[in-house]
Amino acid sequence: MPASRPEGPGRPERPPGLEEALGALGLEGVREYAGDIFAEAMVCHALPGRALPRTVTPEMRALVVDWLVQVHEYLGLAGDTLHLAVHLLDSYLRAGRARLHRLQLLGMACLFLACKMEECVLPEPASLCLLSAGSFSRAQLLRAERRILSRLDFRLHHPGALLCLGLLSALARSRPQVKLLATYFLELSLLEAEAAGWEPSRRAAAALSLANRVLDGAGSRPQPVLYSSAELDPLEQCMVRGALRGPAPGLAAIFLKYARPQRQGTSLAAARLLRGLQPGPP
Incomplete structure (x- = not known):
């Protein structure tokens, strides 16, 4: 399925270190297509802005x-x-x-x-x-x-947000803890119907930016910067709400999945760190 141009950035420039990033993802054999792979993933379109059917909330x-x-x-x-x-x-x-x-x-x-x-x-x-x-x-x-x-007219191919996150985190040389936390934030966004209306690259950039801010401080931003803070803020707030919601009835699967030792208790740590970042009462 051809990817259409999103409303955010245009066709992104080929960032330095792209071939090495693909190698870090185990894609050494496709380095000659590095620019095309990056462009295909980063300009993949969002879903149409139509609302959900009236029968589905x-x-x-x-x-x-x-x-x-x-x-x-x-x-x-x-x-x-x-x-x-x-x-x-x-x-x-x-x-x-x-x-x-x-x-x-x-x-x-x-x-x-x-x-x-x-x-x-x-x-x-x-x-x-x-x-x-x-x-x-x-x-x-x-x-x-x-x-x-x-x-869907057999249109099943979709370079999803997880691929975009892998590329962006490899380019930024993110620590494993940052990538794991960003993966958690990205998966939390699956629960939000509004997040489906954003491009996969923007969702991935928001998750990585939020993870960097939570673990490394407010001034840290991963490179390359494809979106401005204003473009990422609505998605980051959506992810923060999901992380602070905790194991709500009927919506606990992702929180519990990332609370396990195999994933280093990421959801528990994220909730604790995010509460510490929330402004207190005046």
Whole structure:
């Protein structure tokens, strides 16, 4: 799917050190295409500004995304798979009507399609149906998959925000702690319907900028600077709200996932540090 130019920056200039950044991401074999890869990722368009269908509220969407995070973690899938699944869900919802009682089925079908794009080993459709506690059958899952493909005209390729974050953090030579915290902020933004209306590169830049500010102080900004502070501020505030919300009922999966020792208790540390940055009462 060709990427259209976003409203923020134009086609970004090739930053110095791009080939080395691709090497750090394990992409040494594609260095000759470094400029094209960077441009493709950084100018990938946002979703159309159309609102969600009237039958689906942002709260209902967030509940489905939270459930998808749980399924994704249980299956041990790649991070890009989760981001692509949520992108497909938002694309479908903004392209037409959706039945409320089929929202869980739609989310699982989007995850199944994302697996076909990103994973080497696919989960069995029957296994996905079992994870839904029998809410739908294998035949219903495959029919939903066909509906999604038809509505999206088979446009499944999407250089997502996680790729942009990897490129930007490699270019900035960010510490592992900064990248992990930025990844947490970026995943939190999946719960917010408003964040789907921003370009992936802007979401990634906001997550990395916020992580740098939290860990290294207010004056730190990663390079290259693709967006101004004013352009990133609405997204950063969205991520801060999500991090301070904690394990809210029905929206706890990402917080609990990043609270585990395997992820260094990142969500707990982020909430503590962000509270320390909040202005106190006058």
